[in-house]
Amino acid sequence: MKVFDAKHIKNIVLLGAAKSGKTTLAETMLYEAGLINRRGTVENQNTVSDYHEVEHERGNSVYATTMHTEWRDYKINIIDTPGLDDFIGEIISSIRVADTCVLLINAQHGIEVGTELIWNYADRYQKPVILAINQLDHPKSNFDATLDSIKNRFGSAATLMQYPVNQGDNFNSIIDLLKMTMYKFPPNGGKPEKLPIPDDQKEKAEALHNELVEKAAENDETLMELYFEKGSLDEDEMRQGLKIGMMNHEVFPIFCMSxxxxxxxGRMMGFIDNVAPxxxxxxxxPSENGEVMPHGANDxxxxxxxxxxxxxxxxxxxxxxxISGSIEVGTELVNHQTGQSERLNQLFIMDGKNRNPVEKLVVGDIGATLKLKSTETNHTLKDKSVSLAVKPIQFPGPRIRTAIVAENKQDDEKxxxxxxKIHQEDPTVEVDYSRELKQLILSCQGELHLAMVKWALENTYGLHIDFVTPRIPYRETIRRAAEASYRHKKQSGxxxxxxxxxxxxxxxxxxMDEPTGFNIRNKDETDLPWGGKLVF
Amino acid sequence: MEEGPLTGSYVRDVRVMVYDGKMHPVDSNDISFKIAGMMAFKQAFTRADPQLLEPIYDLEVVVPEELMGEVMTDLQARRSIIQGMEARGAYQVIKAKTPLAELDRYTTTLRSITQGRANFSTSFAEYAPVPYDVQQKLMADYNEQVEEVHG
Known part of the structure; x- marks a missing residue:
């Protein structure tokens, strides 16, 4: 497999509310680039991204899946994420390592609650965001309403790159405002015909093109000057301006697709190649303590x-x-958190469940390895000479808790x-044995998340469990003083x-005042295991 | 005191003073006094106007304005005390104090009454007295449970 240098690797993450079409887009991108010769569908349970049995059963992504595609001279690593916020852990870690987020918006619904939730994380990490209006082929799609909801949420930073000439069942043409060309797709999609913009669209396209040019110029002083001088910018200059805007979170380019x-x-992939950082x-x-991690190819x-x-x-x-330098098969690295050394005997680029062995991966690339002994999510593996560790991903606290019991008492320990193990895979699943409640408490992100854990326990590990309502940690106290005495007597044999x-x-x-009326010789205090205090 | 007489929960904010005792020259031992102490404590506790405290959580619900009514009604049914509301864009933020006992599976309910358009977060706030009727019910439940184990 070809080794790409750092300048030709783009990491993108596909984000969006449930059913916005992320997995389908991933499949299409792989197909477009010729990496797969047949497109699977979510319904037929044969997509590259959703390969876990549970995802087939549910018809939605549960795990974030990494894939890659090669488009022109670039390698695009794609991470497809679940849309349900029950699986927010997978979404956050994917955003964290991506360099550009593609936020899919369903043209039927516009911005949804799920879209907003996910957006907040993209915003927190200040990752460039491309907005992709998808499902324009759907009979109920409404481009204008969707665009309104986008403008409402993102304001003027949302920048139209394209608009559809038609939508719904007839959707087949897009006008591109950067290239000022109309793309007309054959009925089955694929490579579009490049046509001049029809007369009846010219005025609209011109006006929007000018808006786009201004938007591109806004982000850079040199470009601004150039724009005033020439009254326009060429394609390369616009690309440069858009890139700066994207990196500053001042431009969110909007693409249209089915x-x-x-x-x-394909057009969006071209844009990712040429413009996305x-x-x-x-x-x-950033490192754990706020310093800057080494990040050069030769570090x-x-x-x-x-x-x-x-x-x-x-x-x-x-x-x-x-994060820095490069990694070759057989390299030995040190785990910063545990101090143990780990040898990476295999390196892969993953395409769903397929592992493509590689010899080397360079800075900026995403890969996988097997059988690390003591290394878990959020750890940094590094050369001995590196003293810093990458700032760990902050996962959100749990939103739902339940007590969990094995149907079969003997399985308790297992x-x-x-x-x-499940917690290692998914840090948003937390397990804790509560001594006070005498229950094993499982904390998760939502009902579906719990259902997923149950599914995994039953199907992967053969454990049958029940969820029960956790006991409430009540406290008991008194409101006035009282006295009592008791004689315990058992003297029958x-x-x-x-x-x-x-x-x-x-x-x-x-x-409180010390009690009076006692003859005290000596005073001694002992803390008791449940938080009480013994004084005598 | 680790298993209180009312519901088997931790006891707090109680001072116990042992001021007298009697012993038998032969038969008194460690365990005898433990049992006697425990029983005496239990008796005194029930005479001392016992009160059950429950954990109260600060709840913050972010909800689209048009769905606020439904969410408020539901919160009131959950023995919540509404602390305030404020606007955040097209959303309203409701702040309330709600007993943990009423928050079981709140995610699910909130999702169904708002079609998934609201979000919430909680954090522990304080312990507060349980209303009389709820306390009576919890004590009855506990007694039943204990009897089941011993019977």
Whole structure:
């Protein structure tokens, strides 16, 4: 497999609300580039991205999947993510290592709640964002309403790059405002015919083109001057301006497509090739303590593990991004967090479940390796000479908790171990045995997320479990003082037991006066395991 | 005190003073006093106007304006005290204090009453007294449970 240099590697992540068409777009992009010769569909359960059994069963992505495609001279690493925010952990870690986010917007619904939730994370990491209006072939699609909702949410930063000439069942033509060309697709999609803009669209296209030029010029002083001088910018200058805007989060280019019919994705890939920044152009990764990670191609190697997957037949698979230098098969690196050394005996580029072995990966690239001993998500593997570790991904706190019990009591111990494994894979699954409640508490992101854990336990590990309502950690206290005595007497045969106690209890608060009326010789305080205090 | 007499929960903010005892020259031992102490404590506790406290959580719900009514009604049914509301873009943020006991599977309910268009977050706030009727019910449930184990 060809080794690409850092300038020719683009990492993108496909984001969007559920059913916006991310997995289908990924499939189309692979097909367009000729990496697969037949397009699968989510319905037929044969896409590259959704290869897990549970995803087939559910008809939606559950795991983020890495794939790659080669378009012209560039390698585009694609991470397809789930759209349901139950799986936000997978989404966040994918955004973290991507250099450009492609946020899909369903032309039927416009901006959805799911879109916003996911957008917030893209915004937090300040990653460039491309907005892709998808499903323009759907009879209920409404481009204008969708565009309105986008403008509403993103304001003037949302920048129209294209608009559809027609939509719904007849959708087949897009006018590109950068190239000022009309793309007309054959009925089955694929390579479009390049046509001049028809007369009745000229005025609209001109006006929007000028807006685009202005938008591109806005982001750079030199371009601005050039624009005032010439009254226009050429394609390359516009690209440069858009790139700067994207990196500053001031331009979110909008593309139009139908991923299902393979219309429009090629143009977007071209744009990603030519305009979207590469990893090395982005701001370098911050380290744990706020310093800057080394990020040059000739710096010593460091890798960031962003995802761990335990495959039943393969064992633990670790997905990483090369943060600095390069990595070759057989290299030994040190795990910053555990201090242990790890040898990377195999390197892969993943396409869904297919592993493509490679000899070398350079800075900015994304790959996977197998059988690391002590390395987990968020760890940094590095050359001995690197002293820093990549700032870990912050996963959100749990939103739903439940107590979990094995149907079969004997499985209790195994259940604990397996859940620990699942936590390694998905840090948003948290497990904790509560001594107070005497229950094993599982914390997740949502109902579906819980269902997924249950599915994995049953189908992958053969454990049958029930979710029960967790007990509530109540507290008991008193509102006035009382006295009592008790005589315990059991003297009927054998060793007898006899004791009698008189005591007084009263409401206690910090800083209360010492009790009076006692003859105290000595004072001693002992902390008790449940948080009480013994004073005598 | 690790298993309180009301519901088997932790006991807090109670001072116990043992001021007298009697022993038997032969039969008194460690365990005898433990049992006697425990029983005496239990008796005193029930006489001392016992009160059950429950964890209260700060709840923040972000909801589209037009769905606010539904969410508020549901929150009130969950024994919540609404602390305030503020606008955030097209959304309203509702702040409330809600007992943890009422938050079980709140995600699911919220999703169904808002078609997934609202979001919420919680954090522990404080312990507060449980209303009388709820306390009676919890105590009855606990007694039943204990009897099941012993019977």
């Amino acid at each position: 991923a299902k019919n393979n219309m429009g994705s 590469t990893s090395v152009e982005m701001k370098p990764e 010593p190697t460091s890798l960031f593990i962003f995802k761990t997957l335990v495959e039943p037949n393969l064992g633990k698979m670790s997905f990483f991004k090369v 259940l604990g171990e397996v859940l620990k 054998g060793a007898g037991q006899f004791g009698e106690v008189y005591l007084k209890i009263e409401p206690f608060h910090e800083g």
